[in-house]
Structure formats: C-alpha cells, structure tokens
Amino acid sequence: MEIICIGNELLIGKTLNTNANWMAKRTTSLGISVKRITVVGDDINEIATAVIETLNRKPRFVVTTGGLGPTFDDKTLEGIAKALNCKIKLNENALKMVRAKYDDFVRHGKMEKADLTPPRIKMARLPEKAEPLPNPIGTAPAVVIDFNGTSLLALPGVPSEMETIFEQSIVPMLKKEAGNAAFFEASVFVDDIMESTLAPLIDQTMRENAFIYIKSHPKSEEDTPHIELHFSTTAKEPKAARNLMGKATTQLSGLIEKRGGKIKTSRRRCNLS
Amino acid sequence: MEIICIGNELLIGKTLNTNANWMAKRTTSLGISVKRITVVGDDINEIATAVIETLNRKPRFVVTTGGLGPTFDDKTLEGIAKALNCKIKLNENALKMVRAKYDDFVRHGKMEKADLTPPRIKMARLPEKAEPLPNPIGTAPAVVIDFNGTSLLALPGVPSEMETIFEQSIVPMLKKEAGNAAFFEASVFVDDIMESTLAPLIDQTMRENAFIYIKSHPKSEEDTPHIELHFSTTAKEPKAARNLMGKATTQLSGLIEKRGGKIKTSRRRCNLS
Numbered sequence: 001m002e003i004i005c006i007g008n009e010l011l012i013g014k015t016l017n018t019n020a021n022w023m024a025k026r027t028t029s030l031g032i033s034v035k036r037i038t039v040v041g042d043d044i045n046e047i048a049t050a051v052i053e054t055l056n057r058k059p060r061f062v063v064t065t066g067g068l069g070p071t072f073d074d075k076t077l078e079g080i081a082k083a084l085n086c087k088i089k090l091n092e093n094a095l096k097m098v099r100a101k102y103d104d105f106v107r108h109g110k111m112e113k114a115d116l117t118p119p120r121i122k123m124a125r126l127p128e129k130a131e132p133l134p135n136p137i138g139t140a141p142a143v144v145i146d147f148n149g150t151s152l153l154a155l156p157g158v159p160s161e162m163e164t165i166f167e168q169s170i171v172p173m174l175k176k177e178a179g180n181a182a183f184f185e186a187s188v189f190v191d192d193i194m195e196s197t198l199a200p201l202i203d204q205t206m207r208e209n210a211f212i213y214i215k216s217h218p219k220s221e222e223d224t225p226h227i228e229l230h231f232s233t234t235a236k237e238p239k240a241a242r243n244l245m246g247k248a249t250t251q252l253s254g255l256i257e258k259r260g261g262k263i264k265t266s267r268r269r270c271n272l273s
Numbered sequence: 274m275e276i277i278c279i280g281n282e283l284l285i286g287k288t289l290n291t292n293a294n295w296m297a298k299r300t301t302s303l304g305i306s307v308k309r310i311t312v313v314g315d316d317i318n319e320i321a322t323a324v325i326e327t328l329n330r331k332p333r334f335v336v337t338t339g340g341l342g343p344t345f346d347d348k349t350l351e352g353i354a355k356a357l358n359c360k361i362k363l364n365e366n367a368l369k370m371v372r373a374k375y376d377d378f379v380r381h382g383k384m385e386k387a388d389l390t391p392p393r394i395k396m397a398r399l400p401e402k403a404e405p406l407p408n409p410i411g412t413a414p415a416v417v418i419d420f421n422g423t424s425l426l427a428l429p430g431v432p433s434e435m436e437t438i439f440e441q442s443i444v445p446m447l448k449k450e451a452g453n454a455a456f457f458e459a460s461v462f463v464d465d466i467m468e469s470t471l472a473p474l475i476d477q478t479m480r481e482n483a484f485i486y487i488k489s490h491p492k493s494e495e496d497t498p499h500i501e502l503h504f505s506t507t508a509k510e511p512k513a514a515r516n517l518m519g520k521a522t523t524q525l526s527g528l529i530e531k532r533g534g535k536i537k538t539s540r541r542r543c544n545l546s
Contacts, residue, residue, distance in 0.1 A: 009488065009490065011297055011301075011307045011309075011310065012301040013300075014298070014503065015490075016289065017293065020290065020312070021289045023286070024284055024286035035313075036323075037283070037284065037290075037312035038309065038312075039311075040308075041308070053326065069468060069489075070468055071468060071472045071475055071488075073488050117470075119468075137494055183285070185287075195342060196393045196412070200392065202345065213281070217282065217288075222374070223381070224383075230287065
C-alpha cells in the first residue's frame with residue numbers, strides 16, 4: 001500500500017499527520033505493508049503528479065486522505081481525474097448519498113430545506129469509472145477506482161470520517177488480500193550500552209534469525225544510553241511467529257547482558273487481523 | 274523545500290511523524306514553503322529513488338531525517354550516494370567530529386576507551402562531495418551536499434538532534450534565501466453555518482483579496498458545524514500583510530454573520546523570521 005495525504009495544513013505544519021500514522025498502523029496490523037507516504041498540497045497538478053508516480057510503482061492499494069469536501073480547496077478528485085486522464089462527472093449513486101444526508105438534516109430539524117447547491121453537488125462529481133463508498137458520519141462520499149490492478153481509494157481528511165470509512169470499506173479488502181498474515185512486534189528496552197556497541201550484536205541476531213527485523217530506537221544520547229530495540233515480523237502462522245520472536249529477543253538480550261547492558265523491560269505484542 | 278523522512282517506524286505506524294511537522298512549521302515561519310513530504314523505509318533503493326525523484330523537481334532545499342546512526346538499518350547516506358551515483362568514503366572532517374565525541378565521553382568517565390569501532394567509523398563515511406555539519410548533542414554528524422543548485426541536507430532522526438542542527442545550521446541558510454519574507458496566519462472559528470454554505474462566501478472573499486489563502490477546517494460534522502477558517506499569506510512587508518489579513522478576516526466574518534453563522538473567536542498570529 002501507498003498513502004497520499006493531501007492538504008496545505010500538513011505542509012505548513014499546522015496539522016500533525018495523525019491520519020497517515022493511524023492508517024499505517026492499522027494496515028500493518030493486518031499483515032499488509034505500507035511502502036511510502038507522500039504529502040502534497042491542495043493543488044491539482046501536485047495531486048495529479050503524486051498519483052501518477054504512485055500508480056507507476058503499481059502498489060495493490062493507494063489510499064488518499066483529504067480534499068473531498070465542498071470548498072474550492074478540496075481538489076483531490078480533480079487531481080485524480082487529471083492523473084487518470086479522464087473527466088469528472090456527476091455520479092448518480094454519489095448524488096443519492098449526498099441528497100440522503102441533507103434530507104436527513106432537514107428531517108432532524110438541522111436545516112430548513114435541503115437545496116443541492118453547487119458546493120453540495122460538487123461532492124458527487126467523481127472521476128469517470130469511480131464509484132462512491134458510503135460515508136456513515138460525514139457528507140462527502142469516499143471513492144474507489146480500479147486502475148490496472150491497483151485499488152485507488154480516496155477518503156476524507158476529517159479523522160473520524162476517514163477512520164470509519166477505512167474500517168467499514170477498506171479493512172475487508174485488506175483482509176481479503178492478506179489472508180492469514182499478521183504483524184507481530186516486540187520491544188526490549190536496554191540501558192547502559194551505547195548504540196554503536198549494540199550494532200554488531202543486532203547484526204549477529206538478525207543473521208541468525210531470518211525473517212525477524214530488529215531496529216534500534218535511541219531514546220536519549222549515546223553517552224547516557226536508553227534504547228528501545230524493536231523486533232517485528234509479518235507471518236501467516238501466529239504460533240511459529242511467536243516462537244521465532246521469543247528466540248530472537250532472548251538471544252539478543254543475552255548478548256547485551258554479556259556486554260554489560262541492562263535489560264529494563266520487555267513487551268511483546270501481537271496484532272491479529 | 275522538500276522533506277524526506279526515512280524510517281520503517283513511520284511506515285508501520287509505530288512513530289508519529291513529529292519531525293516533518295516541526296520542520297514544516299519552522300520552515301514556513303521563515304517564509305519558505307514546503308512543497309512535498311515523502312516518507313520511505315530503511316531501504317537503500319527506496320531512499321535512492323525518493324532522492325532522485327525529489328532532486329528532479331529541483332527544489333532549493335531537500336532535508337532528510339533519520340538513518341544516520343551506527344546500526345545496519347541506518348542507510349540514508351548509502352541511499353543518497355546511490356542517488357547521486359557516487360561513492361561513500363571516509364570523510365576526515367566527519368571522523369574528527371566523531372572522534373571528539375567519544376574522546377569526550379572518556380574524559381567525562383562515561384566509557385573506558387574510545388575505540389573507533391566500525392559502527393562508529395560508519396558515521397563518518399559520507400558520500401563524496403558531502404561535508405559534515407556539527408551535531409552538538411549526538412554522535413552522528415549531519416551532512417550537506419550541493420547538487421545542481423539544490424542544498425541536500427541529511428539530519429538525524431532523533432528529534433532533539435534534528436531540531437538543534439536545524440536551528441544551528443539550516444535556519445541561517447533559509448533566512449538568507451527568504452530575505453525579508455515572513456508567513457502570516459490568522460484563524461476565525463465559526464459555528465452554526467455548514468461548510469457547504471460557507472464555500473461560496475470563502476470563494477468571494479478570496480477573489481476580492483488577492484494573496485490571501487483561506488482554508489476551512491471542519492472540527493465536527495456538517496450537521497453540527499464548528500469550523501476553523503484559516504487565513505494565510507507569505508509576504509515581505511509585515512505591515513501591509515497585517516492590513517490585508519485584517520481586511521479579509523473582517524470581510525468574511527461579515528458575510529458569515531449575514532448568513533446566520535456565529536463568529537466564536539478570532540486569533541491572529543504573525544511569525545517573523
């Protein structure tokens with residue numbers, strides 16, 4: 001999977017990109033890996049270029065967030081249409097979804113009449129070949145387009161809407177793709193051994209434990225070392241994965257203690273789809 | 274400027290990308306705009322591809338974070354060397370910086386002897402044509418490479434190190450480039466008017482206030498609207514910028530109140546370099 005986040009607010013540092021983090025974590029937990037995250041502004045050409053480059057790498061899934069709303073700066077669908085060299089047109093299914101939302105607001109006394117003004121109709125104007133996905137809590141439908149084996153999915157940027165649509169419409173696709181695969185991770189926290197001293201011990205453990213990836217995360221400076229060692233693997237067999245993880249964490253912990261490092265805590269987590 | 278963040282931890286959702294957010298905010302405040310943020314994993318080919326693509330867009334600055342440390346998974350400099358089609362070699366200035374750090378640790382009784390082991394020497398092995406930038410609080414030097422008019426800057430991923438080097442070595446370059454330019458922003462919070470109703474009012478205000486960018490950020494759903502309107506501009510003349518901002522916020526606030534919306538609070542901020 002690749003993720004494309006769209007919004008000037010991300011490029012000016014106004015908004016922390018929690019959407020990318022949430023999607024990356026959720027996708028990884030289902031045994032699907034995220035290869036790249038790209039952030040661009042609210043600009044049709046920037047969006048189109050990012051989409052073209054991403055599609056050229058032929059990922060199974062591309063998920064975009066942001067830029068589906070009613071205002072002029074919501075340009076994601078125009079950018080995607082430009083990338084795919086197709087037109088934007090009113091999608092009847094999407095219009096039904098949008099109309100139903102505003103009719104509902106009237107029914108619940110939240111507005112007087114549900115005029116489908118141009119900004120509201122805009123949310124139902126999709127690239128040709130696109131189909132809408134229901135947005136259970138917002139007004140702008142999400143969008144799915146199948147393109148040469150890639151499922152291109154456009155989600156809103158409001159986190160609650162993005163997460164709800166992701167769970168409802170995208171997680172089932174990811175589960176189908178991943179089969180029984182799952183992501184396993186464990187952390188060991190180590191004190192009193194420098195990262196540069198740890199380096200060859202990590203190398204040795206990785207060499208002797210195929211399929212386990214170990215990454216060191218320094219939590220302080222080299223001279224007062226406090227380091228998180230993060231072990232991870234994606235596997236189809238939970239029991240075998242747990243055994244491999246156990247062996248690797250035990251082996252590296254032993255090597256570290258021999259060199260005078262202190263194992264502080266160990267935490268293991270398994271994310272099952 | 275473009276930013277490239279390197280680290281599997283970002284792609285598995287283990288780490289929230291606060292580095293990109295911090296750099297984007299700081300860079301924008303100095304009147305320099307960030308055009309794209311790319312996140313890739315600890316993989317030489319992925320890093321090299323991202324660097325090549327970014328350099329092809331010819332930004333004035335490219336800043337990378339992460340992947341400069343002593344462990345096998347620190348691959349940024351190899352990725353950059355591959356992108357530039359040049360070799361990695363021991364840089365004497367970088368080696369002096371690394372050696373000074375470990376000598377210092379010995380002097381302060383934090384280690385017995387300062388052997389320059391291969392993982393430590395690794396931090397001084399830079400792409401040809403690169404020069405090290407001092408890292409005041411960590412061991413791995415940062416790196417600067419001038420390439421066809423782009424300054425390519427590689428910083429560590431540990432936030433405290435990244436921020437310190439950015440302030441010390443990069444902010445002066447950005448200020449020189451930006452001259453007197455500065456970024457100005459203001460927010461107006463609005464209740465009881467739907468984003469789809471706001472859309473034409475924002476359009477009108479932007480049409481009549483050149484140079485001011487207005488973006489709506491819904492903080493809740495369309496039927497219980499609470500929306501932040503964010504005004505921004507980059508300008509060389511603080512006083513003129515403030516006047517333009519004032520005019521735009523006043524005009525849009527008036528239009529909103531006429532349509533029954535409630536202006537809740539207004540906040541203006543000027544970031545001066």
